[in-house]
Amino acid sequence: MEDGTGTFELPGDALRFCDVTSLFTDAAADMEPDSMIFMEGFTLQDAMCALEIGEPRLDSGLVLEEERRPPFDPLTPLLPEELCWILDRSFSYETEFHAGNLLSHTVFTFLYVHHLPDIEPDLLPSTSGHDPLRPRELVTLVLRSAVQGLLKSCDLSWRELSKGGMQDTEDWQSDKCEISLLEGLPVNFVLSHLEEASTWLSNHVQVSPWNAALRARILLRKTILQIMHSDVCKDPAHYHRLVQVARQHLEYIEIHPSPEYEKGSKPHLTFDPYIGRRLNTFIPMRVIPVPSFKQTWDTIRRLLDGWRELTLLAQSNSISIWETVGHLRLWLSNPPLQTPYIRSLTQSTFYDGLLVLSKYSFQWLIDRFFFESVGMTFSSITDSINEEWRGEAPPPLKKVERSFYKLITPHIRALWYNPPRQRRHLMKSLVDWHALYDSLLEVTDEINIDALPQNHILTKLPYVALCWRLASVREVVLSGFQLELYVAEERSFAYWYATQILDVHLTCIDNLFAVVPKESNAYRELTFQSQLLTALQLMSAALFVVSMPLMSFEWERIRPNFCRRYKWAFRPEYENINAPVVAQPALHEFMQACADILEGEERTSPAESIQLALAILSELLRSQSFGGWAGYWEKERIQFVRSLADACANLSGLPGSAEELDTFNAKTLKWDPQVHPWFPALSQTSASNSKSGDVNEIP
Amino acid sequence: MSPSSPRLARLEGLLRQPLRVTITDGRILLGTFVGTDKPLNLVLINAEEYRVGVGQNGDGRYVGQILVPWRLVEKVEAQEKHSAGFVGRGGDGGMYL
Numbered sequence: 129m130e131d132g133t134g135t136f137e138l139p140g141d142a143l144r145f146c147d148v149t150s151l152f153t154d155a156a157a158d159m160e161p162d163s164m165i166f167m168e169g170f171t172l173q174d175a176m177c178a179l180e181i182g183e184p185r186l187d188s189g190l191v192l193e194e195e196r197r198p199p200f201d202p203l204t205p206l207l208p209e210e211l212c213w214i215l216d217r218s219f220s221y222e223t224e225f226h227a228g229n230l231l232s233h234t235v236f237t238f239l240y241v242h243h244l245p246d247i248e249p250d251l252l253p254s255t256s257g258h259d260p261l262r263p264r265e266l267v268t269l270v271l272r273s274a275v276q277g278l279l280k281s282c283d284l285s286w287r288e289l290s291k292g293g294m295q296d297t298e299d300w301q302s303d304k305c306e307i308s309l310l311e312g313l314p315v316n317f318v319l320s321h322l323e324e325a326s327t328w329l330s331n332h333v334q335v336s337p338w339n340a341a342l343r344a345r346i347l348l349r350k351t352i353l354q355i356m357h358s359d360v361c362k363d364p365a366h367y368h369r370l371v372q373v374a375r376q377h378l379e380y381i382e383i384h385p386s387p388e389y390e391k392g393s394k395p396h397l398t399f400d401p402y403i404g405r406r407l408n409t410f411i412p413m414r415v416i417p418v419p420s421f422k423q424t425w426d427t428i429r430r431l432l433d434g435w436r437e438l439t440l441l442a443q444s445n446s447i448s449i450w451e452t453v454g455h456l457r458l459w460l461s462n463p464p465l466q467t468p469y470i471r472s473l474t475q476s477t478f479y480d481g482l483l484v485l486s487k488y489s490f491q492w493l494i495d496r497f498f499f500e501s502v503g504m505t506f507s508s509i510t511d512s513i514n515e516e517w518r519g520e521a522p523p524p525l526k527k528v529e530r531s532f533y534k535l536i537t538p539h540i541r542a543l544w545y546n547p548p549r550q551r552r553h554l555m556k557s558l559v560d561w562h563a564l565y566d567s568l569l570e571v572t573d574e575i576n577i578d579a580l581p582q583n584h585i586l587t588k589l590p591y592v593a594l595c596w597r598l599a600s601v602r603e604v605v606l607s608g609f610q611l612e613l614y615v616a617e618e619r620s621f622a623y624w625y626a627t628q629i630l631d632v633h634l635t636c637i638d639n640l641f642a643v644v645p646k647e648s649n650a651y652r653e654l655t656f657q658s659q660l661l662t663a664l665q666l667m668s669a670a671l672f673v674v675s676m677p678l679m680s681f682e683w684e685r686i687r688p689n690f691c692r693r694y695k696w697a698f699r700p701e702y703e704n705i706n707a708p709v710v711a712q713p714a715l716h717e718f719m720q721a722c723a724d725i726l727e728g729e730e731r732t733s734p735a736e737s738i739q740l741a742l743a744i745l746s747e748l749l750r751s752q753s754f755g756g757w758a759g760y761w762e763k764e765r766i767q768f769v770r771s772l773a774d775a776c777a778n779l780s781g782l783p784g785s786a787e788e789l790d791t792f793n794a795k796t797l798k799w800d801p802q803v804h805p806w807f808p809a810l811s812q813t814s815a816s817n818s819k820s821g822d823v824n825e826i827p
Numbered sequence: 828m829s830p831s832s833p834r835l836a837r838l839e840g841l842l843r844q845p846l847r848v849t850i851t852d853g854r855i856l857l858g859t860f861v862g863t864d865k866p867l868n869l870v871l872i873n874a875e876e877y878r879v880g881v882g883q884n885g886d887g888r889y890v891g892q893i894l895v896p897w898r899l900v901e902k903v904e905a906q907e908k909h910s911a912g913f914v915g916r917g918g919d920g921g922m923y924l
Contacts, residue, residue, distance in 0.1 A: 138847070138877075138879060139857050139877040139879075140857045143845060143847075143906045144906065145906060146904060146905065146906075146907045147902060147904055148841065148903050148905040149903045151838060151903075152838065152863070152903055153867070155838035156863075156865055158834050158835050160865070162865065163864070163865060165838060165839055165862055165864070166842075166861060166862035166870075167842040167860075174861075175862055175870045179890065179894070180894045181893050181894065181899060182898075189854060189876050189888065406878060406888065407888070
């Protein structure tokens with residue numbers, strides 16, 4: 129708005145304004161107290177909706193005295209080390225955007241983002257004075273390319289995040305405040321600028337020892353942008369190489385950290401945490417604490433880990449491996465949940481809306497589902513069905529296929545939702561899994577099962593869908609502990625219900641053992657699952673008993689709570705399906721189970737159950753057989769089994785007899801999802817009384 | 828309310844007209860004047876906020892309906908009328924920014 133003479137054109141000058149301040153003061157003197165003047169149709173109530181200027185809670189544009197800063201000149205010459213610090217800080221803010229913060233509170237606080245046209249070298253007049261330590265190219269070439277790279281990275285992240293897998297305002301914040309993320313600029317154009325900056329720095333490396341460190345930062349930005357711009361499915365090897373290159377640059381940066389600068393110094397003033405006051409946004413101002421550079425590099429390393437894992441997943445060609453990895457990422461507290469960008473990218477890599485892993489059709493997906501579940505493809509199963517079909521109408525295979533289309537890709541993608549969303553998705557999908565189970569029952573009803581050999585797949589076909597459904601029900605119930613949903617009174621029921629689900633699931637697995645080829649990965653997986661679920665069942669059974677005292681036993685109070693918590697199990701859609709729902713939560717059965725224990729009719733020893741569970745888990749760890757579909761993630765599966773064994777060890781002090789149960793204080797059970805997602809530990813006071821000699825050592 | 832003095836009538840004539848209000852922290856608020864009271868709290872609608880000066884982005888920021896307390900007001904400006912006085916209520920000069 130500067131007119132070139134040092135004065136500034138005022139907004140609305142074209143309307144030829146003149147001062148009327150005195151008119152207002154004069155008129156006010158003539159007004160009656162409490163009187164008001166309003167435009168026709170405008171009322172006092174309308175006026176009350178106005179935002180009050182000068183009120184800090186309402187006026188987002190109010191700049192307080194302590195927030196005042198000197199005017200920003202984007203062309204201020206900079207030393208290379210100052211630029212290193214500035215770029216590091218811009219990486220810090222970028223990681224905060226990926227952590228779910230607003231652009232206006234993070235990336236947009238970098239003032240050069242708003243001044244890119246001012247540092248465009250082609251538009252700048254030549255300068256006579258030249259400081260060899262602070263060449264202008266550092267700003268117009270190096271810094272400019274870094275800012276463009278940052279904005280383009282944010283643009284690509286924004287595009288990925290807005291694909292629908294992540295929830296706006298829940299996982300991430302989409303508000304761009306009408307600031308350009310260089311949406312119209314081709315990525316290759318920005319990459320060429322970064323390359324140009326890198327070349328300039330390598331040609332001037334003798335000017336300052338910091339030029340090499342600065343170049344590493346530029347190259348890290350360039351490589352990150354290249355990774356974001358690449359398709360992992362098209363060329364996983366190239367993608368992997370890029371991730372490796374980025375790691376090397378990151379290591380170099382960590383070895384050459386930027387110097388520290390005082391608050392209020394030139395590098396610090398290139399960021400304005402209060403920039404939101406000047407941007408088009410209605411979201412209240414918030415100053416984000418900036419992570420340290422060490423934390424920033426750790427976050428970027430985790431981003432690189434996410435890309436590396438994606439490379440491995442993209443090459444795995446197995447939906448069970450995808451499922452295993454998705455679960456492990458939720459169940460293991462270390463590493464923590466990936467950023468929304470990586471989770472969204474993982475979802476898009478699995479299914480882009482057209483093909484699975486960018487190359488496979490749905491037919492492949494169904495074939496893999498059966499191959500990985502029971503060791504044979506759907507095509508071979510449909511051949512058998514057509515051969516054995518006795519019904520008058522053709523077998524309802526299309527219906528089965530449609531159910532699969534509806535279920536599998538959303539099921540895998542949902543594993544990368546945030547945990548509450550994932551739980552919600554599983555709850556909703558249970559009806560569809562039941563419908564699929566019903567369709568498979570319909571198929572087998574019209575087949576003379578008795579005429580088939582006992583180990584024929586068609587004799588057990590519905591169990592395949594049932595296994596997946598029961599795994600989902602189990603996850604819904606146990607994730608309630610991880611998300612800290614249950615109050616003390618609900619825990620006993622949740623564990624009891626888990627034992628019921630696991631019981632049916634183990635029966636299904638036992639049935640499938642008979643039909644799955646023994647040398648197949650599917651068989652190995654079933655063996656692993658069988659052992660794991662047995663241990664889980666024993667642990668849940670023990671916890672059901674010991675957490676009973678946390679209940680009030682006021683059934684009238686428990687019942688409405690139960691109906692609310694398990695409403696997903698009683699959806700009206702179930703009534704449209706013929707087959708009875710398997711493993712429904714039943715409060716009356718739970719009440720009976722509690723009564724049996726309290727009356728001493730059911731002999732129970734929580735300590736023995738935990739001991740047995742630990743023995744099974746220890747055997748799993750010793751045998752080193754971690755299923756057929758763990759792939760590269762076997763170590764993480766070991767970590768998961770070990771965490772369960774640790775949970776058993778933490779519960780070794782549980783009562784072993786009815787007498788001990790009577791004196792057991794259930795309040796010593798402490799649930800902490802950071803220690804274990806599903807099971808509590810006994811607090812120290814109780815643990816000191818434990819009989820540690822009674823339990824097996826963890827290998 | 829019917830105006831009881833010529834000065835009040837002139838103030839009423841400013842209703843529905845664009846006002847440019849400069850406030851003490853340097854911001855300029857440009858919006859349509861819709862009402863005020865005796866303490867001179869100014870209500871503007873469709874308002875935009877501007878900051879003028881070195882290093883400031885001169886583009887306006889839409890702030891919608893605002894109330895500007897008189898204690899913050901440095902200057903109020905209204906559109907100059909071609910003839911003497913100001914465009915009155917119901918005149919054809921009413922506009923929203």
